Amino acid sequence: MKDKDKTKKQLINELEEMRQKVTELKAIETEHEFAEKELRQTKEYLDNIIESSLDSIVVTDSKGYIARVNRFFLKLTGNREDEVIGKHIAAFSPPKEGIYKTTTGELVQINQEFFNAIAIRSSSLIENGKIPLWETYLIRKDKKLVPVEENIVYLFDSEHNIIGAVGSIRDITKRKKVEKEFIKVRDSLKNKVIEMSIINDISEVLLSTRKLNEILHMILIGATSYHGLGFNRAFLFLINKEKHILEGKIATGSLSAEEAYKIWSQLKPASHTLKEILKSRHGELSKEDAPINELVKQMQIPLKGTETVFTHAVFKQKSYNIINGKHNRFVDNAFLRILGTDSFALVPLVARGKTLGVLLADNFVNRKAISDEDVKRLRAFANHASLAIENSHLYKSVEEKVEELSSAYNELKKNRDKLLRYERLSAVGEMAAKVAHDIRNPLTAVGGFARRILKTDQGRALNKKYMKIIVKEIDRLEKILGDLLCFTAPAVPDFNTADLNSIIKSTFEILDLEIEQNNIILKEQLDPHLPQLLIDENQIRRVLNNIIKNAIEAMPEGGTITVSTAVEGQLVKTEVHDTGVGISDNDIGKLFDPFFTSKSTGSGLGLTLSAQIIRNHGGTIEVRKAEHKGTIFTLKLPVKTLPG
C-alpha cells in the first residue's frame, strides 16, 4: 500500500511538472509567435520602404551579389526580377571601354578613367562605409547608358562585419538633359555676346567706308586680331564670274613659321580694342603682310569641274572646319602645300543670299585647334562682312548707274536740242502762214503808195509822206524777215572778247531817236569794272536791242528805262528795268514762246530769239514784274576767258 501511495504521489508530482512544462512551452510558443509576427511586420515594413521608395533600391550581399531590388531598379535597367537576383552588381556597369549611346540622346566615350573612378569609389566605400552622391552610368538591357546618382552604404552585423550593401539609385537623365540644354544655351549666349561685340565693333567701322579694299582689309584685321576672332592668318577670295574661279584678293598673317614667331614675339599684349585697332589702322594692313598678299593674289581656285570644299562653300554656302585636310578628298593637296597647314576654317561670304566669295582662316602660327564654335563665329562675322562688301558693290554700281544716267541725260539733251530744231522747222511752216499774213498788210500799203506815186504826181510834200510810209513799212518787213531768218537758223555764236558796257551804250545810241520821241528818260548804272566777256557781240547786241525795244513799246506814255550791269561771282548781270504797262500774270509764262505777242504788228519772236542766244552763251534770261510799275529783264552771262 505504501508503495502504491508513493507511486501515486510521484505521479501527481510528475503530472504537475508536466503541466508546468506545458505552460512554459505555451508561453515560449506565444513568445515565438509574437516574435515571428514582429519579424513579419518588420519585413513587410522594410519591403514597404523599399518598394515605395521613389529611387531604385538594390541590396547586395557582402560580395556584391544582388539579393533584393525594387521595381524601380527593374524599370531603370529594363530587366525582370529573375534576370537580376543573384547577379553581381558590376553586371549593371558599362563592361568595357568604348562609345555608348545614353538616354540623354548623346554618345559618351567610356575610357579607362571611368573604370579608375569606379576603383577609387570602391576603396572609399570600404574605408568610409558609404559613398554619397556618386554620379555614374548604369547600363540598361538595351545597352544604353543611364546617367544616375548613387548613394551606397554598407550593412554591418553586431560584430561589425560587412554583411551587405544597399544602394539607392536615382535616374538623372532628365536633369542631365536640362543641364546639357543649359550649358548649350549658356555657351551659345556667351558666344553670341562675343560675336555681337566683334560684329558691332566691325560693322561700325566697316560702315564708315565704301571703298572695297578698305572693307576687305578690315575684315581680315577683324578675323585675325586678338580682340577679334583671333585666327593667326586669314585669306579672302572673291568670285570671278567670267573666269569661274575664286580669286585671292588679300591676306594677313605670316608666310613662314620663323617669320611668324619673330612678329609674334614683337607684338605687345593687345591693349587696344578691336574698334581702336581698326580705326587706327584705317583699313591698312601692316607691311609684314606684304609677302602673304603677294602669295594670295596668285591663288586662283577653280569653281568648275572637280568638287572641292571651295565649290561646296560657294555653291552650297557651307562652312568647313577642315582638320587633317590631307585625308579629305575634297581638299586639294597642292593647295595645302601652298597654305603650309592642313587645318583651316572655310566660310562663304554670303550677302542677301548671294555668295560673293570665301574667307579662309587658320592657326598656322600657334597651331591651335580650330573649334566648331570658332567656325560658327567666323561665319557670323563673314555674313556681316559680306554685307559691307555687297554694300560697297552696290555703292559702286549706283555710282556707275549715276554715270550711266548722266550720260543718258546728255544724250537726251542732245536729242532734245535736235527735236527742238525739228520743232522749229515744223514751226516754220506754221509761221509761213502767219508771215504771209503779216507781210501782206505792209506789202499792200507799200504797193498802194508806190503805185500812187507812179500814177500821179501828187506834189513833193505828199510824195514824201507816201515815201515815208513806204520806208516805215519796208522797215517792218525787214524786221519780220530778220527775226524769221534768225529764228529758223540761229547762227552759231562767234565768240570774241568784248566789253558789255560798250555794247549797251552803242545799242542806246541806235535807239536814241525813238527814246527821245517817246519821252523816255534813260538811266545807266554801268559797273565800270566789268570784266571782258567772251561773247558774240552782234548776237548780244540783238538781244539788248530786242529787250530795250520792248521796253520802249511798253511805255507809249513815256517813262524811265534803267539799265544796270554788275559782276555777280562768275557771272555778269545786266538788268533792264522799265516803268511801262507791265505783264499780266497770265502772260508772264508765255513771253518766251514763239509767236507770243500782244502787239498788232509784233512778230512774237524777239524774246524767243533772245532767249535762244543767251542759252547758246551759257547764260540765263529771266523776267519779273517790277515792284511799283513795269517790268525787269535780267540777263546773266558767264565770265569766260578764251581757251589757251
Ligand code: ADP
Ligand atoms: P513782240 O515784241 O514782237 O511782241 P517779243 O517776243 O519781243 O515779241 O515780246 C513778246 C511779248 O512780250 C510782247 O508782245 C509783250 O506783250 C510782252 N513784253 C515783252 N517785253 C515787255 C515789257 N518790257 N513790258 C511789257 N510787256 C512786254
Ligand code: MG
Ligand atoms: Mg519785241
